Amino acid sequence: MNLGQWIGLIAILLSLYILWQIREVLLLMFAAVVIATTLNRLAKYLQSLGLKRGFSVFLSVIIFFGIIIGFFWLIVPPFADQFQELTSKVPQGIARFNAWLDELETQIPRQYSDYIPDINRLLEQAQPFIERVLGSSFAFVSGSLEALLKVLLVLVLTGMLLASPLSYRKAFIRLFPSFYRRKVDGILNECEDSLQGWVSGAFIAMCVVGLMSVIGLWALQVPAALALGVLAGFLNLIPNLGPTMSVIPAMAIALLDAPWKSFAVLILYFVIQQVESNFLTPVVMAHQVSLLPAITLISQLFFAYFFGFLGLLLALPLTVVAKIWMTQVLVVDVLDKWGQKSHPETEIVIVADKSQVDEIIEKTHEKTHEKNNVSSDQDLRNNDFPEED
Helix, strand or coil, X not given: CCHHHHHHHHHHHHHHHXXXXXXXXHHHHHHHHHHHHHHHHHHHHHHHCCCCHHHHHHHHHHHHHHHHHHHHHHHHHHHHHHHHHHHHHHHHHHHHHHXXXXXXXXXXXXXXXXXXXXXXXXHHHHHHHHHHHHHHHHHHHHCHHHHHHHHHHHHHHHHHHHHCHHHHHHHHHCCCCHHHHHHHHHHHHHHHHHHHHHHHHHHHHHHHXXXXXXXXXXXXXXXXXXXXXXXHHHHCCCCCCHHHHHHHHHHHHHHHHCHHHHHHHHHHHHHHHHHHHHHHHHHHHHHCCCCCHHHHHHHHHHHHHHHXXXXXXXXHHHHHHHHHHHHXXXXXXXXXXXXXXXXXXXXXXXXXXXXXXXXXXXXXXXXXXXXXXXXHHHHHHHHHCCCCC
């Protein structure tokens, strides 16, 4: 390697190191791009109805914030009441469980009494885990300000991108060589269509799962059925892990009424998850870029490990965009053309004497002249004489 190649290699390594250090900022920028793309599509739809661009963008932003405010308005108040009741009834449940164990101990033979668990001993063994959970909760509360600042950053970036999307698109395309800019523009169009398909499909699946959860919980007479159903629909945006996260608060609240309701809620959520994964998702995601289930799971684990919860939340759109870029750039432009020999144009030179060349040229002129005379006679016959003659 010469000096220029070493400098290029060092520049690439430094660039990768800088990108790794600002990976969280890049994820926030990508989240802003996804939201801005969705709102821009909504604004274009409103423009097709006859509204102006400025009012369409403003109305799209109002709809977006209305959905967010409505979500928290439905979730927070019922959950606060239910979890307050849950914390007051947990000691009562522990005392009832202790009384049941004492009664069971008097009814079984003495040689088997050692196998009965002691609730106090179980609590002592679970104390490190409880302290860890409480410490994580404290860290979550203390980091809420940082999370709020990140949300504000995403919203500000979304507003900037939505105000002038073409300017930012052209600036991004100019980062590539001139011969490749048309290809990059096509890739961006494909990414935009795929992201729009993913957002539409995820929104429809979220609504269907939320509606089924509300109906099922209402049939079981579980408190806060509407809030639990909305939460289940929202967490459905996180495939595989979202349904597992949504069943925990539903089972905890159902346990306040009767233990059998908690088990029934578990069966209900299992059935809904099977319906969603086997029937709903294949139909709804017909417009989305198809991803193999194993690739979906691996991408979630990868982005969650390296980028945390934000990476898990954005795993699917990141995978969709990464698949398009790898297919168009790496597969089509590099791997498919790897090893193919180019066929340069061959110039054929005919060597002949000057007399032969003059003869060929003269014959060519004679044939051309004869052809022109025939065409002229045909035109005269067609134009100057009536058809009956």
